[in-house]
Amino acid sequence: MAQTGRPEATDTSGHPAVAIVGPGAIGTTVAAALHQAGRTPKLCGRTPRASLELRDDRGRVLVPGPVHTDPAQAAGTVDLVFLAVKSTQVRASAPWLAALCRPDTVVCVLQNGVEQEAAVAPFVPGCPVLPAVVWFPAEAQPDGTVRLRGEARLTLPDAPASRTVREALSGTRCSIELAADFLSVAWRKLLQNAVAGLMVLSGRRAGMFGRADISRLSLAYLRECLAVARAEGAVLSDEVPREILESFHGYPADLGTSILADREADRPLEWDVRNGVVSRRGRAHRVPTPISDVVAPLLAAASEGPG
């Protein structure tokens, strides 16, 4: 972690100075929300770009760059880092975290899963690490732009560090909700992500949930995930599996999921944080997870091979 790097400090508007590490689909959406409000963040990525572009039904937002790619060259710590790399890329992004964080920097992790804090905290000792539930679908397009499909919305734990995130995003198009029972919200989203993983195994988009056989399989899988979530302390009703399935029935047939986009591009999959976690936590609580125990190894093999 940077101890002596010149702090960029709070920007002149009084809002926290922000860096986005991982300016992909989610990072670009948050960067665009900040830029539209006159609070352009520092962009820290892997692939150099002159700018970022977000498109949605309302038009386009061009976020001026550059996307910095060398942590040693991007001087200055910030008040708030949005970490929006994939969970498989956290370790590789550690040099960015070291360069941008001082001990009071808030690190808000914009990733799926329920284990963000444990995964990121070792790389930012002393910094508050906040998990966030990301509710909006955003898709990186082949031309490098990002398509936002829905309203930008995050849920954070009702914790002191969340104030910094609220201040940073106040008055922007990205709304923030604070959850007193964040664990339950995060597990509910995890159930949604876990079942979305079935799209990878079929190579199909959300329309596949219209099939009766897939609906039955999804419900059984969701009930299994619910049992693990409850064993972890989540308070979720018996209705949650059916509610999630119904939401999939309501999605546009061509709606994908980021793990499907990764599979289609032959990139590593976030199978462990989205699906493997159900088997792992189930084993710890002695909750049987027979469907997860089939789904997770198939996703792992799709991600990592060999073959």
Ligand SMILES: NC(=O)c1ccc[n+]([C@@H]2O[C@H](COP(=O)([O-])OP(=O)(O)OC[C@H]3O[C@@H](n4cnc5c(N)ncnc54)[C@H](OP(=O)(O)O)[C@@H]3O)[C@@H](O)[C@H]2O)c1
């Ligand atoms: N997309 C969605 O709709 C959605 C919805 C809810 C939650 N999520 C979750 O949000 C997280 C981010 O997903 P995403 O879809 O935004 O992923 P993404 O589009 O792949 O974005 C990841 C970004 O991180 C960059 N990156 C990779 N390694 C890096 C490194 N070492 N240092 C700095 N930047 C690095 C990538 O750069 P390159 O351009 O070089 O690849 C890319 O710009 C995931 O956990 C995902 O599950 C996504």
